[in-house]
Amino acid sequence: MKIGCPKEIKPQEFRVGMTPNAAQEAVARGHEVIIETNAGMGSGFDNDSYVAAGARIVDTAEEVFATADMIVKVKEPQAVERKMLREGQLLFTYLHLAPDPDQTHDLLASGCTAIAYETVTDRNGGLPLLAPMSEVAGRLAPQVGSWTLQKANGGRGVLMGGVPGVGPAKVIVIGGGVVGTHAAKIAAGMGADVTVLDRSLPRLRYLDDVFGGTFKSQYSTAGATAELIQDADMVIGAVLIPGAAAPKLISRAQLSTMKPGAVLVDVAIDQGGCFETSKATTHADPIYEVDGVMHYCVANMPGAVARTSTIALGNATMPFLLALAGKGWKKACQDDPHLLAGLNVHAGQLTYEAVGTALGLDVVSPEAIVNA
Ligand SMILES: NC(=O)C1=CN([C@@H]2O[C@H](COP(=O)(O)OP(=O)(O)OC[C@H]3O[C@@H](n4cnc5c(N)ncnc54)[C@H](O)[C@@H]3O)[C@@H](O)[C@H]2O)C=CC1
Numbered sequence: 001m002k003i004g005c006p007k008e009i010k011p012q013e014f015r016v017g018m019t020p021n022a023a024q025e026a027v028a029r030g031h032e033v034i035i036e037t038n039a040g041m042g043s044g045f046d047n048d049s050y051v052a053a054g055a056r057i058v059d060t061a062e063e064v065f066a067t068a069d070m071i072v073k074v075k076e077p078q079a080v081e082r083k084m085l086r087e088g089q090l091l092f093t094y095l096h097l098a099p100d101p102d103q104t105h106d107l108l109a110s111g112c113t114a115i116a117y118e119t120v121t122d123r124n125g126g127l128p129l130l131a132p133m134s135e136v137a138g139r140l141a142p143q144v145g146s147w148t149l150q151k152a153n154g155g156r157g158v159l160m161g162g163v164p165g166v167g168p169a170k171v172i173v174i175g176g177g178v179v180g181t182h183a184a185k186i187a188a189g190m191g192a193d194v195t196v197l198d199r200s201l202p203r204l205r206y207l208d209d210v211f212g213g214t215f216k217s218q219y220s221t222a223g224a225t226a227e228l229i230q231d232a233d234m235v236i237g238a239v240l241i242p243g244a245a246a247p248k249l250i251s252r253a254q255l256s257t258m259k260p261g262a263v264l265v266d267v268a269i270d271q272g273g274c275f276e277t278s279k280a281t282t283h284a285d286p287i288y289e290v291d292g293v294m295h296y297c298v299a300n301m302p303g304a305v306a307r308t309s310t311i312a313l314g315n316a317t318m319p320f321l322l323a324l325a326g327k328g329w330k331k332a333c334q335d336d337p338h339l340l341a342g343l344n345v346h347a348g349q350l351t352y353e354a355v356g357t358a359l360g361l362d363v364v365s366p367e368a369i370v371n372a
Pocket residue numbers: 118127130131133134135137174175176177178179180197198199200203220238239240241246247249266267268269270271298299300301302
């Protein structure tokens with residue numbers, strides 16, 4: 001198969017879809033790998049490292065899209081990239097379609113087959129291609145949140161760990177999955193007083209067993225959230241209903257109950273955000289204020305630590321990428337229901353239920369498509 005990897009073009013996105021190691025594994029299995037020039041530079045991989053792996057460097061994204069049977073990326077295709085997708089072409093990347101009708105429409109119109117990293121599953125009920133970036137974004141959240149808390153950035157001027165004689169910052173993490181657990185660990189490590197909310201009791205039991213002495217856990221209800229945010233210096237939004245638009249858990253009216261200069265970090269922004277006042281921002285201009293409360297809502301947080309993120313993502317995507325290239329998408333999805341769970345779009349049809357629900361579009365079952 002011809003596997004193509006363009007340079008990411010989302011603002012300040014320095015990750016790349018394939019590492020030289022992934023390219024080498026694909027080439028060793030007889031595939032042709034085509035990399036856009038300088039695609040890996042932001043992650044510290046120069047053209048020579050791809051050439052040494054057996055890949056071919058081309059000058060433009062147009063050449064990559066025109067040549068490849070499968071496009072491997074990191075971020076959802078931008079409008080100009082969507083125009084280059086064609087019928088029968090396979091796209092393997094993050095999509096986050098539920099909050100993005102324009103992208104959904106363009107992917108359907110292109111006739112391509114699109115497998116979304118964020119809805120591929122594993123046998124433990126996890127999301128193995130979301131998890132590495134959730135680990136990164138979770139660990140970054142208290143770091144960017146504490147920067148936002150600084151007075152010069154609009155925050156309350158509270159130090160995470162406090163100092164002897166002055167108490168620590170109060171951090172609320174809503175959602176105790178991968179992002180939430182990593183965020184809570186780091187915030188607690190910085191010395192903050194941390195409470196994690198989740199609505200899954202098994203998850204709360206796990207968190208209490210493993211981290212009981214490090215941070216507190218509480219069952220997530222509207223009432224508990226309303227009470228806790230009044231006293232919070234920082235609230236980290238880390239909920240997910242896979243594939244679906246994020247539920248709104250803090251309303252605009254509730255901002256007036258919070259402390260002036262408190263910080264909301266909405267990691268769930270890539271699924272539309274879990275605070276009513278969240279709107280996606282970029283690394284170039286990451287924060288804004290609403291009713292005295294600071295918001296950080298960058299939808300591609302891991303791009304800030306591109307080298308770590310590219311390698312972590314590549315470790316997770318590589319086996320799936322090799323299966324898709326080796327067997328073709330249909331056989332690979334027939335053989336692996338967890339990969340099939342990633343199928344969001346095929347030949348003008350939407351194949352992911354939660355996206356159809358969010359956007360009011362008809363959905364065809366992925367099983368019907370692979371078994372046709
Ligand atoms: N902004 C960015 O750069 C990045 C964003 N993300 C996003 O972060 C979000 C979280 O991802 P993961 O932690 O991997 O998901 P996960 O599935 O591991 O965890 C989500 C947790 O939210 C909980 N939850 C659902 N509804 C809830 C509610 N109403 N109250 C409290 N908890 C609730 C679930 O029980 C689950 O434990 C996703 O939207 C993901 O796409 C992930 C990586 C990077």
